[in-house]
């Protein structure tokens with residue numbers, strides 16, 4: 152007898168509804184859930200990996216302790232006791248800040264980690280908190296905080312009502328959207344075109360999204376802030392600025408006009424590579440539209456990422472596209488993420504303290520991850536001696552991963568909350584493996600807050616957890632109770648009931664309370680959403696289109712939008728200096744590196760699914776024919792890609808889809824490290840792009856890593872004849888794969 156279970160896919164931000172057919176304890180099939188009001192049956196090929204992850208023989212199910220290079224299984228109780236004792240020892244000997252924390256991306260898709268995980272990791276009380284935020288959306292959060300008064304208030308494009316979608320440094324057809332929860336972006340973008348609207352992409356690569364777009368504009372990596380200032384110059388000079396309804400709450404329009412005045416399109420064209428006429432067209436189109444400018448990874452993880460992320464929001468404000476249908480709007484999610492964040496100890500702030508070695512600024516209680524390795528390596532008071540990683544693989548995902556890899560080996564103690572023994576967790580002394588998505592309840596508290604419609608969906612566990620398994624939240628709660636409840640007799644007395652209550656409550660109870668207290672919860676004369684109601688609606692609930700939220704949503708002290716926050720204005724001299732260097736002709740043959748994503752890949756951790764990696768090695772270096780020719784490189788040749796930070800050897804893929812002067816390598820590969828336990832991934836290891844990205848190259852304003860625009864050299868090593876599975880074949884199949 153088979154049964155069908157409905158839930159949300161937790162692998163990326165699109166939150167697609169899946170229908171999982173099960174016989175006994177076996178998954179028979181995973182399809183899109185046609186009845187999900189948001190995703191309407193859409194899924195991507197990664198959804199099937201939910202079953203592969205569940206059944207993966209490499210997945211850890213019980214705690215493991217490392218003894219030299221071998222691993223031994225441990226009881227949960229013994230494992231918790233060992234971890235608590237060792238962390239406490241480090242804290243006693245060296246103080247709170249000697250323990251560091253790194254939280255990775257799957258946290259954002261995990262109800263238990265967003266509640267109990269934060270409680271534990273933030274209540275450890277260390278200033279050395281790190282996360283994937285500083286290799287990702289930090290600049291958008293900084294802009295939201297300084298402009299709108301809360302880092303969580305990142306406006307999302309209202310794609311379903313837009314008649315113009317200007318996509319700068321994002322590739323939603325592959326990534327399925329980010330800070331824009333929107334399943335099936337292909338359908339949504341085509342709908343814009345069907346309404347007579349336009350999709351325009353600004354990107355150094357002719358991406359999958361660019362292929363669908365009405366127009367694609369190449370841009371030199373790292374120069375988006377200049378392009379956006381030039382667009383603003385045109386908008387002001389041609390009197391196209393119309394802040395509209397939002398004008399009543401916006402301060403700084405004149406200051407923005409004055410700043411933009413110096414950046415006429417002719418001034419920036421040589422630097423950005425975008426012709427002045429094209430800039431004018433972009434500015435006029437956006438200003439005359441009922442659409443939106445949207446920026447993502449390419450815009451924010453670059454040298455001027457803070458400025459660029461700010462200017463994307465600013466250009467929307469200037470064109471009257473903030474808080475307007477079809478523009479950049481705020482979601483009204485069923486769970487108020489700002490409230491929840493406060494509850495679990497997420498504290499707003501920027502630059503309240505700085506990293507010890509390089510003095511990089513804190514944001515939201517976290518330090519930039521480009522500083523992690525040096526904080527472990529550099530001796531002296533405040534040195535990091537122990538590390539807790541949770542749902543993260545920083546050896547593959549942060550700049551100069553090779554240096555971090557070496558640094559991790561020198562820690563006194565490391566514990567990883569992670570289901571895999573991978574490139575990072577192999578350095579742990581103890582690994583505490585949590586249950587996987589199909590074994591736990593799910594609700595997207597984070598992603599529903601950045602959704603293009605107001606939606607709510609609760610997914611019950613499909614499979615019960617085994618007695619010898621623990622959920623992430625249980626692991627966090629246990630460690631919290633052992634390490635964070637205040638000591639001494641009073642603390643023990645006060646702590647015991649609190650501990651018991653919290654351990655009993657669980658994230659679903661927290662969710663239920665948050666739903667009842669949220670904007671779609673209990674109101675006079677209305678019963679409102681509860682977990683029970685959501686259980687009765689297994690396909691999810693549509694709560695309607697986005698609604699205007701100004702001015703109530705603002706968190707600034709004066710309840711106004713700061714169009715030109717001082718921190719951004721103060722960073723403009725850096726932009727001017729780069730404009731000067733970029734305007735000079737580039738040295739002959741100079742190359743910069745960018746990344747790219749693939750539909751069947753998910754950062755570093757889904758390469759152990761045979762279904763997702765089979766057939767098509769994808770870790771190839773895209774290079775333009777001009778740059779390849781100048782180096783004697785032909786398609787499929789092995790090349791060395793090197794930077795100040797390090798070097799990798801990869802097959803080249805010669806194509807004019809990348810602009811001259813730019814090369815592209817996907818991240819998340821490099822599964823050839825000794826001691827990891829990822830059998831499938833090890834057979835198609837690729838090389839890690841982050842062995843080439845540079846921890847010394849970052850946005851000095853926000854501390855965010857500059858993953859785009861890294862100066863590199865490419866040298867041919869050998870010509871490889873196409874053979875099945877060889878480098879030549881890899882390049883050819885990778886290209887065919889993308890063209891499909």
Ligand SMILES: Nc1nc2c(c(=O)[nH]1)N[C@H]1C(S)=C(S)[C@@H](COP(=O)(O)OP(=O)(O)OC[C@H]3O[C@@H](n4cnc5c(=O)[nH]c(N)nc54)[C@H](O)[C@@H]3O)O[C@H]1N2
Nearest residue numbers: 255256257287542543544545548568571746754755756818
């Ligand atoms: N060069 C370059 N580098 C990049 C990027 C890029 O574009 N270019 N992108 C950056 C971005 S946007 C991101 S978000 C980061 C991601 O960086 P990370 O978050 O550090 O890395 P992931 O590859 O997402 O690894 C996730 C880890 O979580 C574990 N995991 C999976 N599910 C769970 C779970 O439910 N619970 C727990 N406890 N663990 C789990 C996996 O086994 C894996 O170890 O990479 C960044 N790095």
Ligand SMILES: Nc1nc2c(c(=O)[nH]1)N[C@H]1C(S)=C(S)[C@@H](COP(=O)(O)OP(=O)(O)OC[C@H]3O[C@@H](n4cnc5c(=O)[nH]c(N)nc54)[C@H](O)[C@@H]3O)O[C@H]1N2
Nearest residue numbers: 320321322326329372373447448449749750752753754859
């Ligand atoms: N299939 C798949 N989906 C994913 C992920 C995945 O690994 N695989 N990862 C998920 C995660 S964690 C995230 S954060 C999102 C990211 O979602 P997106 O931001 O949509 O994804 P990217 O592919 O990183 O898109 C960045 C784009 O910026 C371009 N770019 C690079 N440098 C520059 C520049 O200087 N200026 C401009 N204008 N463009 C530039 C790149 O060519 C690329 O097309 O995707 C999520 N979804």
Ligand code: SF4
Nearest residue numbers: 160162163166167195
């Ligand atoms: S786009 Fe793919 S990976 Fe992302 S939620 Fe949908 S099915 Fe899952």
Ligand SMILES: [Mo]
Nearest residue numbers: 256283287288
């Ligand atoms: Mo990300």
